[in-house]
Amino acid sequence: MRVAVIGLGSMGMGAALNLLKAAGLEVCGVDPRETARAEFAAAGGSAVARAADLPEGTEAVLVLVVNAAQAEAALFGPEGAAPRLAPGAVLVVSVTFAPDDARRLAAKAEAAGLLYVDAPVSGGAAGARAGAMTVMASGSEAAMARAKTVLDAVAKKVWHLGEAPGLGSTVKVVHQLLAGVHIAAAAEAMALGIRAGVDPRGLYEVVTGAAGNSWMFENRMPHVLDADETPRSAVDIFVKDLGLVGDLARAVAFPAPLAAQAHQLFVSARAQGHGGVDDAFVIRAYQALSGIRLPGEEGGPSGGTQ
Known part of the structure; x- marks a missing residue:
């Protein structure tokens, strides 16, 4: 399974490193900072500066950026990931933003033929490094099933709070x-x-x-x-x-x-x-x-x- 992690910051790096340890995953990190890309590459992953440079056919994307504007640009902007994704790929968006932002991005994902999990997290940098984050997720059963491998690698507990985006x-x-x-x-x-x-x-x-x-x-x-x-x-x-x-x-x-x-x-x-x-x-x-x-x-x- 080809997986991308967008945002190799304090939590994204930890999540990406844990995904590297999971069996059967090819993991590519995305971050504009050369130092972050070098750190992830040194751990055995691949890394690119732009989401538009992800491997074609990427099947799951974990997004750990600062806010809704960054998430939207990384997924659907001119240099976003969407054109590089496999049909039916799942977006696991672990950004703290307003519920309306989650609903808006989920609608964009659906229009693009993608699955969406509204999946903000808690646990901080230490929890991310330990693969022990808590995930507050909402999404369809199909989206949750597609995201399970990713979520299992980065979280100690995944709460499925319902199907509607915005609940998480x-x-x-x-x-x-x-x-x-x-x-x-x-x-x-x-x-x-x-x-x-x-x-x-x-x-x-x-x-x-x-x-x-x-x-x-x-x-x-x-x-x-x-x-x-x-x-x-x-x-x-x-x-x-x-x-x-x-x-x-x-x-x-x-x-x-x-x-x-x-x-x-x-x-x-x-x-x-x-x-x-x-x-x-x-x-x-x-x-x-x-x-x-x-x-x-x-x-x-x-x-x-x-």
């Missing part, structure tokens, strides 16, 4: 409400502790062993303690995703005040020039408000987790 994306947007609010709350707690003179590493150890812990606090706050801004998932991602939460909430006349406040904190961090750093550094918004110094900064507290 709706669940992912709701999930991102929790993820974004939890990261903002984790940053707020750490910032308050620092402002109050608490040892940040001690605070981390207490919280992660007590009822106030969350997956996001435990996973993200070590990045702050280690002064490590490397973007596993960037502030800009949650500017986008919490914006999608607000859009969905307005569309169904639902108040979402916690999501709205968290969104503004990520927007604030972005406005300060931190959009491209790890999302844990939404804590910069609290730093600007309170004047605290973070671990690793001159005059800041020690806090390394190592």
Whole structure:
């Protein structure tokens, strides 16, 4: 089976590497960055800069790009994959975007004689590398069956939420409400502790062993303690995703005040020039408000987790 992965970023690379390990798959990665293509080629895959250069007759495409515009261009744009695909090929679109975007792309796929799975994912870069992502999928039985080999290689759990495109994306947007609010709350707690003179590493150890812990606090706050801004998932991602939460909430006349406040904190961090750093550094918004110094900064507290 010829498979393509469009987007060899933090999650796409992990997914592509796991597909390489699956029996019977020929895997081609697509990414405009030469460094990403070289990394994938070094692992034994093939890689091209444009989706239009995929091998003819590709039977499945996993899309892991940033937003709907990138996904649409990669699949149906002038340099998109569609003309290179086999009849009845399946598109597994694992992009966090609005449910309406999923429905629109699914309609384009159907018109082109292609199958479509609305398949946003969770698990981050580590989950992708481990082949342990969670997939929130919706699509026809035929599309799910065609995508099974791909999904089995990259996921520990695939939720089939129904046949209608947009259902997977709706669940992912709701999930991102929790993820974004939890990261903002984790940053707020750490910032308050620092402002109050608490040892940040001690605070981390207490919280992660007590009822106030969350997956996001435990996973993200070590990045702050280690002064490590490397973007596993960037502030800009949650500017986008919490914006999608607000859009969905307005569309169904639902108040979402916690999501709205968290969104503004990520927007604030972005406005300060931190959009491209790890999302844990939404804590910069609290730093600007309170004047605290973070671990690793001159005059800041020690806090390394190592």
